Amino acid sequence: MYTSFEMRNFRCFPELTLSHLNRINLVTGVNNVGKTALLEGLFLHCGAYNPELTLRINAFRGVDSIKVERGKGAETPWDSLFTGFDVSKEIVLVGSELSSGNGAVRRRSVSLSVIRDQDQVSTILVPLESTADESGKLLLTTKSAPQSSSSVDIVLKLEHREEKDRVGEYYMIVDAKGLHTTPLPPPPPFPAFFLTPRSRIPLQEGAERLGRLEIAGEQDIVVKGLRVIEPNLRRLTVVVTGGTPVIHADLGMGRLVPLPFVGEGMMRIADLVLAIGNARGGVVLVDEIENGLHYSALYKLWQVLADVSSQFNTQIFATTHSRECIEAAHRAFADRRTYEFALHRLERFHTGVRVVTYDQESIEGALETGLEVR
Amino acid sequence: MNLKIEKDRLVLVEGKDEELLFEVFTHHLGLDNLQIMGIAGKDNLPKVLKALTKSPGFVNVISLGIVRDADSDPKSSFQSVCSALQQAGLTCPTAVLTFAGHNPRVMVMILPDAQSSGELEDLCLRAIENDPAISCVEKYFRCLTKKNIPLSRKLPKAKIQAFLASRLEPGKRLGEAAQAGYFPPQEPAFSQLHQFLRDVAS
Numbered sequence: 001m002y003t004s005f006e007m008r009n010f011r012c013f014p015e016l017t018l019s020h021l022n023r024i025n026l027v028t029g030v031n032n033v034g035k036t037a038l039l040e041g042l043f044l045h046c047g048a049y050n051p052e053l054t055l056r057i058n059a060f061r062g063v064d065s066i067k068v069e070r071g072k073g074a075e076t077p078w079d080s081l082f083t084g085f086d087v088s089k090e091i092v093l094v095g096s097e098l099s100s101g102n103g104a105v106r107r108r109s110v111s112l113s114v115i116r117d118q119d120q121v122s123t124i125l126v127p128l129e130s131t132a133d134e135s136g137k138l139l140l141t142t143k144s145a146p147q148s149s150s151s152v153d154i155v156l157k158l159e160h161r162e163e164k165d166r167v168g169e170y171y172m173i174v175d176a177k178g179l180h181t182t183p184l185p186p187p188p189p190f191p192a193f194f195l196t197p198r199s200r201i202p203l204q205e206g207a208e209r210l211g212r213l214e215i216a217g218e219q220d221i222v223v224k225g226l227r228v229i230e231p232n233l234r235r236l237t238v239v240v241t242g243g244t245p246v247i248h249a250d251l252g253m254g255r256l257v258p259l260p261f262v263g264e265g266m267m268r269i270a271d272l273v274l275a276i277g278n279a280r281g282g283v284v285l286v287d288e289i290e291n292g293l294h295y296s297a298l299y300k301l302w303q304v305l306a307d308v309s310s311q312f313n314t315q316i317f318a319t320t321h322s323r324e325c326i327e328a329a330h331r332a333f334a335d336r337r338t339y340e341f342a343l344h345r346l347e348r349f350h351t352g353v354r355v356v357t358y359d360q361e362s363i364e365g366a367l368e369t370g371l372e373v374r
Numbered sequence: 375m376n377l378k379i380e381k382d383r384l385v386l387v388e389g390k391d392e393e394l395l396f397e398v399f400t401h402h403l404g405l406d407n408l409q410i411m412g413i414a415g416k417d418n419l420p421k422v423l424k425a426l427t428k429s430p431g432f433v434n435v436i437s438l439g440i441v442r443d444a445d446s447d448p449k450s451s452f453q454s455v456c457s458a459l460q461q462a463g464l465t466c467p468t469a470v471l472t473f474a475g476h477n478p479r480v481m482v483m484i485l486p487d488a489q490s491s492g493e494l495e496d497l498c499l500r501a502i503e504n505d506p507a508i509s510c511v512e513k514y515f516r517c518l519t520k521k522n523i524p525l526s527r528k529l530p531k532a533k534i535q536a537f538l539a540s541r542l543e544p545g546k547r548l549g550e551a552a553q554a555g556y557f558p559p560q561e562p563a564f565s566q567l568h569q570f571l572r573d574v575a576s
Binding site: 030323345347349354356357358361362363364365366368369370371372373374 | 378421428
């Protein structure tokens, strides 16, 4: 679980530090202040070794076609990741994470830089060999004799550093063949899911996630979550329709109903709970969490999310513009034994953005007196 | 209710009545750069201050004024404000009507006059002491006392209500009465408060 997170030179943040993180973190702030970018930075950091995630976060925003230009001064596919589109500076993402096992805090950093200089490219690039260390993480070694890199134009270098000693380097390369990554990144240190307001989890993926919970006998948590807005729900099951497995709901109507036909809110909650349940010990990032949900369901939704995230030891970072959503979350956590909730507001400050974090008392004061928190 | 920091000079007052009355003063004094904010009761001050310091726009606040009633003890009221300020990470002035700190600088006013026990209504009574209705109000309360009718411990509040009953449009709360002009803002009784507002707005 993250206890703090820092970013430098990423998207709209020359610098940003997010502290006092809790199990559930709700991020608010005015439009274009960087709420989604914060989630994206976290997602890249969760992915740890995978430079391809840099393209995936752009796809989450709907920018899913990549223009690959070659040659000196050409725009790179990563320009928009760098503050002011200035790829000459390095992006640095640093997270401190609390281990659930021994309670130790470890610090991991992910840095990204674009390399265009041909001498540098030829020095660091293929042939690359990777070897696994004792923990199964890949360590990169570079052969001394550089291969001619005349066909390689631009490289995105991802450097992963754990504390000070363990370093891994991964590259995404633009060359005549297009875009490719080397060496093959290992799986991330923990699972992470990013739910955006625009996209929905594909039906098959949703069914697979439910299946994984069913194998572990934990599918009831999803039914409990969905009963927040559909009290008549009896059970969920996966039915293969037209070759695609689809989650169906038993609403006591004498026949099963495909979940997407029950309603948008049902799908949203299903996506949320399935992501949390499949991210055991990991992180779920949710952009505009209240999207598709009636305000009256929010208190119960937060109760469910609190239960599920605690059961699966999953940390949640979500954004919202809704005061009702913030209020519902505060009430839901205030009614529990432990207040595992923090509200963070991003606020423009001088030339950058700062974070204001509310604890239980300050949220309560603001909500009771009607002070703006968003 | 959705309170937003809209100006960089801010005065926190106990409730709606104070808010309306102080708005009459700021208008009278031409202090357009001053925002008056009611906190729905003095007991809310510690948590309001904590929340306020985290509110959007607080980083731009230059001056913060805090007004509360002395009640039975002006010193302990001032101490209570200081304690709330410190809990919120703000600087407490060494005395009432002096500034401390910066970004924001903070000034505290304890009503009615920074040194006596009492409350806002005492100050308003002083402002209307020359109104012809006041002698009738006093006579009314003497009559009640004579007849052994138990009176509220908050006698100034009761007297204000009796005074407001004498107006053409009775039944208004203190703040509404202020907006209706029943407490003339130019009265000398308010001059200390005016200076406080000018200082915070400066």
